Amino acid sequence: MSLVAESVSAGYRGRRVLNGVSLTVAAGETVGLRGPSGSGKSTLVRVLALLHTPDAGHVSLDGVRIEGVRHRVPVSVRTRIAVLFQSPRAASDPRLTLADLIAEPLRAVRRPREGIAARVAELADRVGLTADLLTRRPHAVSDGQLQRACLARALAHRPAYLLCDEATTMLDASTQALVASVITAEQRETGLGVLVVSHDPALLSRWADRVVTVAPPRRSDISAPQPT
Amino acid sequence: MKNLLVIEGLGVRFRLRDATVHAVSDLDLTVRPGELLAVVGESGCGKSVLAHALLGLLPANALVTGRALLHPARPAAPGPSTQRRTLPRWSSVLPRPAGDRAESRRGSSGWSSRLSRRLRDSAEHQPEGTGAGGGGVGSGGAVDLLACGEKVLARSVRGRRIGLIPQSPATALTVVRTGRRLLAETLTAHGRDPGLAAQVAIEAGLDPADLERYPFELSGGMAQRLATALALATDPPLLIADEPTSGLDRPLVDHTLDLLRRRCDAGAAVLLITHDLAAAERVADTVAVMYASRIVEHRPAADLFRSPAHPYTQALLNALPDRDFTPLPGHPPMLTALPPGCAFAARCPRVSETCATRPSGPVACHHPLVEVPA
Numbered sequence: 001m002s003l004v005a006e007s008v009s010a011g012y013r014g015r016r017v018l019n020g021v022s023l024t025v026a027a028g029e030t031v032g033l034r035g036p037s038g039s040g041k042s043t044l045v046r047v048l049a050l051l052h053t054p055d056a057g058h059v060s061l062d063g064v065r066i067e068g069v070r071h072r073v074p075v076s077v078r079t080r081i082a083v084l085f086q087s088p089r090a091a092s093d094p095r096l097t098l099a100d101l102i103a104e105p106l107r108a109v110r111r112p113r114e115g116i117a118a119r120v121a122e123l124a125d126r127v128g129l130t131a132d133l134l135t136r137r138p139h140a141v142s143d144g145q146l147q148r149a150c151l152a153r154a155l156a157h158r159p160a161y162l163l164c165d166e167a168t169t170m171l172d173a174s175t176q177a178l179v180a181s182v183i184t185a186e187q188r189e190t191g192l193g194v195l196v197v198s199h200d201p202a203l204l205s206r207w208a209d210r211v212v213t214v215a216p217p218r219r220s221d222i223s224a225p226q227p228t
Numbered sequence: 229m230k231n232l233l234v235i236e237g238l239g240v241r242f243r244l245r246d247a248t249v250h251a252v253s254d255l256d257l258t259v260r261p262g263e264l265l266a267v268v269g270e271s272g273c274g275k276s277v278l279a280h281a282l283l284g285l286l287p288a289n290a291l292v293t294g295r296a297l298l299h300p301a302r303p304a305a306p307g308p309s310t311q312r313r314t315l316p317r318w319s320s321v322l323p324r325p326a327g328d329r330a331e332s333r334r335g336s337s338g339w340s341s342r343l344s345r346r347l348r349d350s351a352e353h354q355p356e357g358t359g360a361g362g363g364g365v366g367s368g369g370a371v372d373l374l375a376c377g378e379k380v381l382a383r384s385v386r387g388r389r390i391g392l393i394p395q396s397p398a399t400a401l402t403v404v405r406t407g408r409r410l411l412a413e414t415l416t417a418h419g420r421d422p423g424l425a426a427q428v429a430i431e432a433g434l435d436p437a438d439l440e441r442y443p444f445e446l447s448g449g450m451a452q453r454l455a456t457a458l459a460l461a462t463d464p465p466l467l468i469a470d471e472p473t474s475g476l477d478r479p480l481v482d483h484t485l486d487l488l489r490r491r492c493d494a495g496a497a498v499l500l501i502t503h504d505l506a507a508a509e510r511v512a513d514t515v516a517v518m519y520a521s522r523i524v525e526h527r528p529a530a531d532l533f534r535s536p537a538h539p540y541t542q543a544l545l546n547a548l549p550d551r552d553f554t555p556l557p558g559h560p561p562m563l564t565a566l567p568p569g570c571a572f573a574a575r576c577p578r579v580s581e582t583c584a585t586r587p588s589g590p591v592a593c594h595h596p597l598v599e600v601p602a
Contacts, residue, residue, distance in 0.1 A: 036477060037449055128559060171271060174555050199481075200549070
C-alpha cells in the first residue's frame with residue numbers, strides 16, 4: 001500500500017525541473033520532503049496528485065499505475081489522493097462559503113447527497129472551525145482559518161494519501177501545530193500516508209518519520225532524492 | 229532616543245451587515261529609530277490590520293480611532309543613506325511616473341486599486357510637507373497618520389516616510405511591467421539614479437537577471453524579494469514589513485531578516501509583522517504579542533523568549549515544533565464578540581475570578597508567569 005513516483009522527469013515548456021526522481025509514501029507513514037527553492041518539490045507533489053503530467057516515468061497507487069487522461073482523473077483515484085497547498089487563498093473559490101468549500105468534493109462525485117451537511121459539521125469540528133465561520137466567505141476569514149477549511153476539504157473523502165505542499169508555512173505556530181495534530185490523528189484512524197513538503201528543519205524532524213532531500217536541478221548530474 | 233512612531237489608543241472596527249468586528253483595540257505602541265519591533269500572534273488577531281491602518285489602506289467600512297504620530301526622522305545618522313533621504317528640490321518637477329497614470333484610469337475606489345495604490349504610492353514624489361496642511365499635522369512636523377487624510381498619506385507618507393513590504397506581493401505588483409521597470413520608476417520618482425535598480429535588487433537577494441521578468445513570471449519567493457527591493461529602494465525611515473518572509477525558504481528568510489536588521493542598524497525603524505516566532509527571535513529588539521485585537525505582552529525580545537510572562541505567550545511558544553508542538557486548546561474569541569475581561573481567560577490555565585476585569589500594563593495579565601515592572 002503506497003503512493004510511488006517512479007523515475008519521474010518533469011518540467012515546464014522544456015525547462016526540466018525533475019530528473020528521474022523516485023519517491024515512495026507508504027500508508028501510515030509521514031515522509032518529509034525538503035530541498036532548496038526551485039528544486040522541484042512542488043512539481044513532484046503535482047505529479048503525484050496527477051495535476052501535472054510527467055515527461056517520463058510514472059506514478060502508481062497501491063501498485064497500480066495511474067495517470068490522468070487529458071486532465072481527467074477517475075473519481076476512484078481523485079478521492080484517494082488529497083493535496084493541501086501553501087496558499088489557501090489561491091486554492092479556494094472566493095464565491096463559496098467555508099461550509100460549501102468543505103462540501104465541494106463531496107458534491108462533486110456521484111454519490112448520495114444526504115449526510116453531506118453532517119459530514120461538513122464533523123470535519124469543521126475536527127479542524128476547529130466554529131459554526132459562525134462556516135457561513136463566511138474566504139475574504140472574511142484569516143489565512144489560518146481558511147487553511148483549516150482547506151484541510152477539512154482535503155479530508156472530506158477520507159483520502160489514503162495527503163500531500164502537504166508547504167501547507168503550514170503561512171500559519172502561526174499554534175495553527176501549524178493544530179494542522180499537524182489533526183493530520184496525525186487522521187493518520188492513526190485511517191492509516192493515511194502523508195507527504196510533508198517544508199523548508200523548516202525543526203518541523204520536519206518533529207513531524208516526519210523520515211526526510212528526503214531533493215537536490216537542486218542545476219547540478220546536472222543527479223536530482224534523485226537521497227534519503228537522509 | 230526620540231520616538232519615531234507613537235501609536236496611542238488605536239482602535240479599528242469593521243462594520244459588517246449584522247456585527248462589528250473589533251480588529252484592533254486600545255493599542256499603544258512606540259517605535260524608536262534603530263528599533264526592530266516584531267508584532268507576533270495567531271492568524272486573525274489583527275496584526276495586518278494594524279499595518280494597513282497606519283498606511284490608510286483599510287477598506288471603506290473600517291472605523292479607525294486613536295492617534296498614530298509619525299515624527300520626522302532625524303537627519304543625524306551619517307552615511308550615504310541620509311543624503312538620499314533629503315531629496316533635491318527639482319524632484320518635484322519630474323514627470324509623474326507612468327504607473328500613476330495607468331492606475332488612475334482604473335478608477336479610485338475598490339479593492340484592486342487599493343492594492344495597486346501600495347505600489348503607486350511608493351513611486352510618489354511630492355516633496356515632504358506639501359499638502360500637509362490638514363488637521364493631522366501635529367507639532368514639530370509630526371503627522372497623525374490616522375487623521376491627516378489620503379492626500380498627505382499619498383504624497384508624503386507612503387513610500388517616502390513609511391515603506392511597506394506587502395504580505396502578498398503577487399497581488400501588489402503591477403503585472404504589465406518588468407521588475408526593472410518597476411524599480412527604475414520608483415528610484416526615478418525619488419530622485420535617485422534608476423541605474424541603481426540592479427544594486428537594490430541584489431541587496432534584496434534577487435538576481436538582477438530576474439529583473440527582466442514580469443511579475444507573473446516570478447515565483448512567489450522572487451516576487452516577495454522584488455516587493456522588498458521596491459520598499460527598500462526609497463530608503464524610508466520607517467519600514468513596515470507585513471509577513472516579508474512568507475513563501476521564502478530558510479536561507480532567503482534569513483537573508484531578508486538580516487537585511488531588515490541592517491536597516492535598523494543604519495538608523496531606520498522596522499515594524500515586523502509576522503507569525504514566525506523564530507524570525508522574531510532572530511532579529512527583533514522588542515516583541516509585542518497580539519491576541520484577539522489587543523497587545524498582551526510587549527517586552528524586549530530576549531526576555532520574552534527566555535521567560536514569557538503572559539500565559540498566552542508561553543502557550544504560543546510551546547506550539548513551536550522544537551518545543552512541545554502542541555496547539556493551544558480551544559479557539560480565540562470571535563472578534564465580533566470580545567469578552568469584557570481578559571480575552572485569553574477562556575483558554576488560560578491560570579484563570580481566576582479577577583480575569584473578568586481587563587488587565588493592563590506591559591504584560592496584560594492578572595497572573596503573569598514572571599513579574600515584569602511596568
